[in-house]
Amino acid sequence: MKKFVNDFKDFISRGNVVDMAIGVIIGGAFGSIVTSLVNDIMMPIIGKLTGGNDFSQMFYALDGKDYPTLAAAKEATATFAYGSFIQNVVNFLIISLVIFTIIREMTKLTNKFKKPEEEKVTSKICPYCKSQINVEATRCPHCTSELNG
Numbered sequence: 001m002k003k004f005v006n007d008f009k010d011f012i013s014r015g016n017v018v019d020m021a022i023g024v025i026i027g028g029a030f031g032s033i034v035t036s037l038v039n040d041i042m043m044p045i046i047g048k049l050t051g052g053n054d055f056s057q058m059f060y061a062l063d064g065k066d067y068p069t070l071a072a073a074k075e076a077t078a079t080f081a082y083g084s085f086i087q088n089v090v091n092f093l094i095i096s097l098v099i100f101t102i103i104r105e106m107t108k109l110t111n112k113f114k115k116p117e118e119e120k121v122t123s124k125i126c127p128y129c130k131s132q133i134n135v136e137a138t139r140c141p142h143c144t145s146e147l148n149g
Contacts, residue, residue, distance in 0.1 A: 030095070030098075031095060034091055034094050034095050034098070035091055037094070038087055038090050038091045038094065039056070039087060039091075042090065043055045043056070043087055043090070053083075054083070055083035055084075055086055055087055056070070056083055056084060056087065057069060057070050057083060058081070058082055058083025058084075058086070059073055059079045059080060059081045059082065059083060059084075060079065060080040060082065061073040061076070061077050061078075061079050062077055062078040062079060062080060063076070063077040063078075065077070070083075070084075121135055122134065122135055123135055124137075126140040126142065126143060126145065126147070127145075127147075128140065128143050128145040129142050129143035129145070131143070133147075
């Protein structure tokens with residue numbers, strides 16, 4: 001049990017776990033901001049452009065009857081709330097686009113400051129015939145001269 005507790009303490013104290021926890025918290029807050037943006041700003045504009053539709057009230061009652069609101073339909077029967085689904089898809093697309101953009105820019109920034117890797121030498125020139133040969137060769141395949149180092 002003591003080893004388990006120590007292993008867990010080592011796991012928690014790693015920097016990447018703390019960074020991940022902070023990312024989850026910020027992501028949750030960002031998600032609620034995007035949800036508000038979609039539900040309170042974008043969907044009313046889209047609804048206005050599509051003839052005054054309120055997407056949050058777009059549904060199909062599975063019993064085939066008409067209900068005045070989504071809440072009334074949910075009380076009476078199972079519903080297919082496709083307007084809410086559309087809002088969630090827009091929400092997901094916006095979050096995905098922002099995350100993609102952030103990761104893309106971070107990758108560019110990381111690559112900008114990354115040290116270029118030195119190319120590993122794979123060939124050398126034979127001192128006798130001046131042909132290009134493998135760096136590990138001990139004898140030149142062109143002139144058959146013995147190479148020392």
